[in-house]
Amino acid sequence: MKYLETKHERNSAKITTLIVVIILLLLFVVGPPYMDPPLEYGVAVNFGDSDVGSGDVQPLKPVKSEPKEVVSEPVVKETEVEIEKTEPTKSEQPAEKVLTEDNSEAIAMKKQKEAADAKAKAEAKAKAEVERAKKAKEAAEAKKRQEEAEKKAKLDALIGGVKKSEGTTTGGEGDDGKPGDKGQLDGDPYAPYTRLPGSGSGGIGYGLNGRGKPKFEKLEGCENEYGLVVVDIVVNRNGDVVGVTAGTQGTTNKTSCLIEVARKMAYTYKWPPNQNAPTRQYGKISINFTPTD
Incomplete structure (x- = not known):
């Protein structure tokens, strides 16, 4: 293979050579200077054999210095002192035990104790809360029983001291066709009349608990x-009809x-x-209109 055959190849070779020479x-001209011996780095320390000195000539060997003043320290005679050995009391803790308080085992035991506490x-707080709720419930039940007993006593006094026993009065009320007074002894004698009144004299019946016989x-x-x-x-306490709904x-x-x-009747x-009756007592009236009326 031949090189530099064309003009361009020859010119390129010339230019490349020129650049390398430059x-x-x-x-060589502008490169960094070379020091012989090379520079040393660090802090130079002067030759000598003491911390002090004087003069302008540097000796090359150690020199004789002034005698150093030796100060002798006073000798203290040691005397034996009898040390009384005392055993640590129970309240004092050995140093070894104090040093081991900060190890991992002690820390773990401390955390475990805190968690248990x-x-x-x-648990104590929850138990106290349960006890408080239980006492509150018992108090509420006792109060309710007392109120019911007081209500029963008032009703007994209202109807003549009726107790849960065999009565001595005659008559009765009910819709079973059998003798007796249907209801409960501790019930309300003025409870709303719910059943249909039977036909009384002239085809007229009425029902109003605990109020006796009316005029009409x-x-x-x-x-x-x-x-x-x-x-x-x-009906109010005075026995007057204050509200009517006909055709029920x-x-x-x-x-x-x-x-x-x-309605008019x-x-x-x-x-x-009856001042012991409710302010508004509910009852019924039945009127049977027949050809004879």
Whole structure:
């Protein structure tokens, strides 16, 4: 293979050679200076054999220095002192035990004790809370029993001291067709009347617990209109009817004429006053309009 055949190859070789020569010259001319011997780095220390000295000539061997003043220390005669050995009391802890308090085993035992103490406190607090709730519940139940006993005593006094025993009075109330007074001895004698009153004299019945027998005015019915009309009533302590709802459950004829007559008749009812009765006592009236009326 031949080189430098073309003009361009020859020119490139010349330029490359020139550049290399220039670089070599620069290295010799402007390169870093060389010191012989080379510079030493660090801090130089002067030759000598003492911490002090004087003069301008540096000796090459150790020189004789002034005699050093030797100061003798006074000799202290030691005397034996009898040391009384005392055993540590029980309250004093050996140093070895104190030093071992900070090791890992002691720390672990300390943490375990703290956790046990915290758990014991939490359990005691929970137990105290349960005891408090139990006592509060017992107190509430006792208060409720006392209130019920007081209520029962008031009701017994209200109806003549009736107790849970065989009575001596006659009569009764109920819807079973059997003798007796249906209900409970500790129940409310003025409880709302819920059953349908039976037909009394002239086809008129009434129901109002604990209030005795009423007085009322019988009104004429409607022409050619017949049937049973049930009226819910409200009675105050004076025995007056203060509320009327005619045509309630059990009514067989709800024509406007019969309803109006029954309503007017209900307002004529008058029961004996009773200040122990409720301020608003609920009862019923049944009026059976028949052709004979």
